[in-house]
Amino acid sequence: MDSFSVHLDNFTGPLDLLLHLIRKNEMEITDIPIAEITAQYLAVIDTMQTLNLDVAGEFLLMAATLLHIKSRMLLPQIAEDGAEEEDEEDPRAELVRRLLEYQKYKDAAVQLDELPQLNRNLYARSAPAPEVVEEGEGEFAAVGLYDLLQALQQLLVERPEPLAHEISAEQLSVADRISQILTALQGQQSLAFTDLFSAQISRHEVVVTFLAMLELVKLRLVHLLQSQRFGAIWLTPAVAEPTGLDSDVDEETLGYV
């Protein structure tokens, strides 16, 4: 067996390695000779370990699974009454299903890669977006969770945790911040996300403000909108303008819906 030519690095995981062995041996996937495949699989893992290469835990887990299936296959199938035997599933069944499923997505990945890809096979005409979006114009879309987290991360990076830990008694509470934001929003069309986080406020206050904002979204008092991907995030009062926006926003906003 040419196990030396098999490198685990070439496989994205144990299922991939198993598929390779099955194909190489021209085995029938639905009727895998489990003893043989287990032996080969273990030989590959052994070789890797002899060569002092790290074998990822997942490969070892699969080895255990194979051994378990093998032992179950060896046990005589004694059924106490005939009906039960019918229900007994082939010990290999789950593995076969997983292999077939995995094969499906492995193929899908190849197909995906074959599609003409932007900036690889074709290039798009795209004028740079205008720097400033005029008031009231441009399409606003709900801000996704990930964009929001990135914005928070950026704010926290700008405010590294102080080395010395200081305990101070009075700190801003989320409830306080909520009412502050609501006051700030009063009579306003919108409020810039960055306006809430002025340069002076501390790391603690950033977190409190962020939580307050999430709470407002959850309470459906505020919508978070963005005019373009990676663009500025805006807070708009949710009740002030019920026109059209509602349905768009509810779909995406934070998964809080």
Next chain:
Amino acid sequence: MSDLKPLVEALLFGADGPLRGDRLAEVLEVEGVVVNEVLRALQTEYETQPRGFFLQEVAGGYQLRTRPEFADYLRRLGRTRPFKFSRPALETLAIVAYRQPVTRTEIEYLRGVDSGSVLKTLLDKHLVRILGKKDVPGKPAIYGTTREFLELFGLVDLAALPTLKEFSELATDADMDESAAVLPREVSGD
């Protein structure tokens, strides 16, 4: 409609991304059907004439894109680097694309390996996003693909993904039920 053609062309040329038909109709103050007609006419025109670009329907809109046969030369311009996908990244992306909404556990069960870091990379590249939380213990995040994903692979929508090659062995009802039991797909929380 013939006088709208150069106008639509100009809008497509100046747009900063795929332009939706309804947006075009709004800007031009005409009916959607008229816009669609003009877009079809432009599409045919670019296809039948020796042009360097064509009009691709992508991510719910339309965008002018260079013809694939000129890719080598455009690459020499060095304007943008193509994404380099590793096999694990492609596998994970394929699973998210076809099975969304999907949890990390489901992805890892299908791939048989830890997929946390690959998923993180795909999130960073904005090809995958968190759609919400699944209403099961632990409230795991559920993942789906983004508009950028559609733009990258030139897909109109998710239905335009290449059909999955099904294996006959999987097609039996019993098998389908079993795998559905292993990987429950219903998502609540909306």
